[in-house]
Amino acid sequence: MADAIVAEGLVKKYGSVVALDGLDLVVPEGSIMGLLGPNGAGKTTAVRVLTTLLEFDSGRAAVAGLDVVKDARELRKRIGLSGQYAAVDETLTGFENLDMVGRLYHLGRQPSRDRARELLERFDLVDAADRQVKGYSGGMRRRLDLAAALVAKPVVLFLDEPTTGLDPRSRLGMWDVIEELVAGGTTVLLTTQYLEEADRLADQIAVIDHGRVIAEGTSDQLKAQVGGERLELTVASARDVAATRAALGPLAIAEISVDERSHHVVVPVSGGADLLVEAVRLLDADAVKVLDIGLRRPTLDDVFLTLTGHSAEDEKSEEERGA
């Protein structure tokens, strides 16, 4: 199977700030690649380079077999881009927005109209088709923006943080739409800072930090890289913490970590739900007072934390504080 997106050693600098620091990426045709990283990691810069919007300093990139610099014009006919914030015109109606985009893809007058109607139907915007976008909800705007990216039936679709800023319900709606799309064979490059989103949608995930890919694989592969399951408990007192450590020692496959202040104990284990039963029995036998106990599988959050030394959320709040 051919590769829909190939990037080799992409470098982009803004003055002394390095936005892309030798980014390498390969996305096979018909798959969804999730580009996962915190704000400022270089996700949007990567999308802009690959969609011909941004010139870069060195490296090479090709999308759908076309060079992003030399064949830019031809390339634009085959890609769709849906941005971080919905790039739709507020004073136009939903129909007018899509019709305009169709005309600018040179579909012709009638085909543009037909395509606009078809997409409005598909994205559940028929009732709102002839209303100004100004009155649309955030979720409706994103759907319209995504529809605009699909007007010319692109072979490669770029979704730059498609659900950032959406409420949970609209986010679920967007996920359904995206999943449906990919079932149709479109190659998708999706950027996100939501680990859950990459987990649910992407076949392959590239974790990106400071402008380069620091890890790549399926969601399961990445999780395996971080390690297996663990028991997480919160106990009532410092005495209980010590007792827990003693009682569960035999179950641990690696060092038990403890937060003395919150009486939180994490025990790396291997063995599934039976192990949880066993643990509860052991604790009960020693009369440890347990407030909360659970068996957790690693999340992409853990992956991210392990790989970068900081969590996605941390970096975000640091930036917000800095701003």
Add this chain to the structure above:
Amino acid sequence: MNGFVEALADGAVVAKRNLIKVKRVPDLIVFATLSPIMFVLLFAYVFGSAIEIPGMNYREFLMAGIFAQTVVFGATITGTGLAEDMQKGIIDRFRSLPMARSAVLIGRTTSDLLNNVIVIVVMSVTGLIVGWRIHSSFLEALAGFGVMLLFAYAISWGMAVVGLAVRSPEVVNNASFIVIFPLTFIANTFVGTTNLPGPLKAFAEWNPISAVTQAARELFGNTSPGFPAPDVWPLRHPVLASVLWSLVILAVFIPLAIRQYRKAVSR
């Protein structure tokens, strides 16, 4: 489809979109015409009572000046419009489409030109009400409006460069105001230039807005033998000077604007 025809066709799609916006948000055009109407009335009745132009009514003298000022201000919409589209990510969308690189700019400047036509019509009616008259032929009058609109169109391309570089509609608005306001005042727009102090006089005489104003005055027949144009080349050959100014501005700013658009990314 060859490149040029395609650029025009894409430009027409963008222009149509801009005009739909004007129709939906009429405040823009209402305020764009209200202020010149206010200027016509203020100058005609407040300054008009104090300013004497030998051999003619001040209101006849005034109108070409107000027209010139207004269309130049009208051209600044190009800058604010593009800055707004940048801010909202719409330029990114356009740039990701397989359309001509010049199309967004062609569409924008064209729709702003049409806005200026509407504004000129409204102002002409106001002028006629307060006593302005055209004393030349229909074709000459048309040429007078043509010279002004051509100049405004050229300024639009300059404002496009500003709008794409600055990226904030508010800043474009304020910046263009502090540049354009004096430009349109240190000129022959509202008073004769003869009594201005030395450096201002030289500036006013070579100010392209003076040439445009003088050209329109002559083409409308709003001149008087008792008040001849100063003896400097652009004001003695105002139509030619205005057209030359416009072409030079276009030759400089069209390539600059397209270059700026090519690398413009919203943030």
